[in-house]
Amino acid sequence: MQNTSIPVAAAGFQEMWQPVYDKYKLFFDCGTKVGPIVHEMFTTPIEGPLLIITGHILAAAVNSYGAVLTLALNGYGHDALIIARSIYEAEINILWLKNHPDDVHDFIDYNHIQTKQLYDNMDDDLKTTVSKERLEQIMGDYQRVLPRFASGHDKTLPRNQWCRVSIYQRAKDAEAHWQKQLEAEGNAGQSISLYKTFYWHASSLHHLDIAGVIAHMDSDMNAQFAPLWEHVDDALMSSSASILRAIDYFNDMAKLGLGARLKEGPVADFLSAYKNLSQ
Numbered sequence: 006m007q008n009t010s011i012p013v014a015a016a017g018f019q020e021m022w023q024p025v026y027d028k029y030k031l032f033f034d035c036g037t038k039v040g041p042i043v044h045e046m047f048t049t050p051i052e053g054p055l056l057i058i059t060g061h062i063l064a065a066a067v068n069s070y071g072a073v074l075t076l077a078l079n080g081y082g083h084d085a086l087i088i089a090r091s092i093y094e095a096e097i098n099i100l101w102l103k104n105h106p107d108d109v110h111d112f113i114d115y116n117h118i119q120t121k122q123l124y125d126n127m128d129d130d131l132k133t134t135v136s137k138e139r140l141e142q143i144m145g146d147y148q149r150v151l152p153r154f155a156s157g158h159d160k161t162l163p164r165n166q167w168c169r170v171s172i173y174q175r176a177k178d179a180e181a182h183w184q185k186q187l188e189a190e191g192n193a194g195q196s197i198s199l200y201k202t203f204y205w206h207a208s209s210l211h212h213l214d215i216a217g218v219i220a221h222m223d224s225d226m227n228a229q230f231a232p233l234w235e236h237v238d239d240a241l242m243s244s245s246a247s248i249l250r251a252i253d254y255f256n257d258m259a260k261l262g263l264g265a266r267l268k269e270g271p272v273a274d275f276l277s278a279y280k281n282l283s284q
Contacts (some may be wrong), residue, residue, distance in 0.1 A: 017079030018232040025078050025237065031278035032241040035249075036074050038270040042263055043067050043252065048259055055109045056259050059099050063255050066248060068094035073244040080232025080261060083210055085240035089247070090207035093199065096247040097175045099254050100182065101168065108168065113154060115167035117146040118154055176200035203243050238282055245275050 011088075024032055043063075051060060069088050076085035079153055120143055124135065154163040168175065180198055209217035223229050249272055256263045 017075075021080040021232045022078055025080065029077070029147070029238070029241055029278065031274045031281065032245055033074060033078075035245055035271040035274040035278065037065070037069055038274060039070070039252070042270065045263065046255065046261055049259070050260050054113060055102060055106050056255075057108050058112055059102055059255055059258060062095050063251055065098070065282065066092045066251055068096075070244055070248045071220055072172060073240055077237045077240050080237065080241055082236030082238075086207050086236045086243070087211045089240045089244035090204060090211060092244050092247045092251075093207075095171065096251040096254075097172065097179050100179050100250050101175045103254050103258050104178070104182075110152075111169065112167050114150045115152045115154065117143075118163045121147040126192065139230075150207065151250055173200060199243070203239070207243075242266065242279065242282065245271075245278070249275055 012080045018048050026149055037256070047060065047064065051057065069092050072284075073088050073092070076082075076088070098112075102112065124132065124140070124143055127135075151163060152160075156164045166172075176198075177200070181199070206216070209215075210220055211217070229235070249267070253264065253267060255261075256267065
């Protein structure tokens with residue numbers, strides 16, 4: 006039989022691989038050392054909804070971290086920064102659940118709100134494919150959890166997110182947490198609001214508001230196309246910082262005892278990479 010397979014064409018820009026790796030080697034070393042630690046975390050048995058949910062959040066964030074490294078290596082800094090934003094959100098949620106463990110039930114049960122909303126948005130023909138038994142279950146679960154999610158304006162309508170506080174408040178609490186850590190390490194006053202800097206900028210890139218559109222232009226107002234060096238360092242810095250903190254939170258929550266390996270391995274590489282960028 007004749008071989009009709011089509012040769013695979015490499016995606017990305019191979020000419021960027023070595024220059025980007027050479028410039029940001031310590032960030033990629035950090036990513037390489039994260040892998041074995043995360044593998045050990047997820048092959049260690051855990052129990053309870055809090056650890057199971059935060060573990061799944063962390064697992065998704067680790068996958069996104071790999072995507073950031075891949076995009077950065079190919080000169081897609083803008084898109085890498087957009088994904089770094091989602092890793093930051095994952096970190097914020099893990100820390101919130103670490104500090105407010107009972108809220109994990111809201112995290113889980115908000116799915117009943119989302120399922121009811123999905124049903125409401127179906128057209129009439131699609132709704133007929135939902136069995137009577139399944140519809141009764143959807144409505145029953147929705148009515149059961151609605152009082153916990155009722156909005157302040159109309160008790161018959163749910164709020165638009167699982168958490169009882171906004172992501173701004175969660176980020177603000179996280180920044181207070183980081184500030185205490187810096188003070189304990191003798192680095193008081195060295196933190197900035199990532200929500201009002203990195204997150205706002207990455208959100209503009211994600212939503213392509215006017216600030217996001219301008220960020221995709223060069224100095225002559227022409228559209229920029231990959232491969233580019235812009236935002237590669239920002240994406241590597243922000244995603245590495247968030248994933249390392251998220252891993253540390255989960256390690257502490259699950260009492261896995263991997264803190265020393267984390268600090269001596271990927272964290273040490275990250276701090277050296279950060280120092281090199283700051284010089």
